[in-house]
Amino acid sequence: MWMDERSIVALAPMADMTDGPFCRVCREVSGPDFVIFREMVSAEAICRGNAKTLKMCEFDAIERPIVLQLFGAEPKQVRQAAEILVEKFKPDGIDINMGCPVPKLTGKVNSGAALMKDHERAVKIVAELKKADLGAPISVKTRLGWGREEEILEFAPKLEAAGADLLTIHGRTKTQGYSGKANWEMIGRVKKLLKIPALANGDINSSEDIRRCLEITGADGVMIGRGALGNPWIFRCHCERSEATPSDKAGDCFVGLQSPRDDILNVILRHAQLHLERYGEGSMVTFRKHLAYYFKGVPGVKELKMKLMRVKTFDELLLSLRGGA
């Protein structure tokens, strides 16, 4: 069971990014020792049987352990959606989004980060899920608070008391969005109040960050978000058995070379192929966001990056990459 690991490492759910193809590539290149949290999906859309949303939840067995994340505001609806997901896909956990700051969630439907302002509703959602007896752990991903970091000290114990099996805490407030530094010390203060496992999230981008974050927070594990984009190798870095190092990033392979190292290139092409299989002809346009991350911060590839931002087909991608910088 992934939750019993001595030190859990997780891929963070990221809308439009941690989809099937990306998660699969992470697993293929980084091995089995981390848990995948897929991008959030709407509980309402799942209950409506929306085909596109259900398709977003499909996964390959190789991706396990895998947790599916729901956002929603109505306890009974979230429960029903979780029941549907468990029955259809048998994920290794169900996570509830209580941290997303986008107005689409926090606005009229009062889900995502808005639940940090409505403890009663948040608690009801967790309690309702526990009643369902899903046979899969229930976790919540949240932030330090809406406006103040101390809010989590009151919120997290309530989620635990309602029956949450694990909490992930992003060390920022909703007001901060994604800027400013994640406050690991505050995550450490919350962790001390909890009996259930807690994962620390925010600004963890290397094995050194993992080590420092665990030391500061005393957390049971870490969750890595943006540090994994364009860097599916990152999960190897915590695994002592692996000989690979986190410096196996696309960026590092360019130093002094005309074109990317073959193994790195093959991973990008594998990701592109899976993306194409999943989203069909013409989907290289939406693959460009991943390409931008693969080459983010790589020196001397400005022209290549410009070419990549124009690719429309797999052949064009191949040609641009083989042509090198």
Ligand SMILES: Cc1cc2nc3c(=O)[nH]c(=O)nc-3n(C[C@H](O)[C@H](O)[C@H](O)COP(=O)(O)O)c2cc1C
């Ligand atoms: C593009 C993007 C999409 C995100 N989508 C989700 C999401 O679907 N569910 C969620 O709980 N958090 C989402 N987040 C927040 C991340 O999971 C994570 O908490 C945040 O990026 C901080 O971690 P990091 O500093 O490691 O990136 C998203 C973040 C980004 C950048």
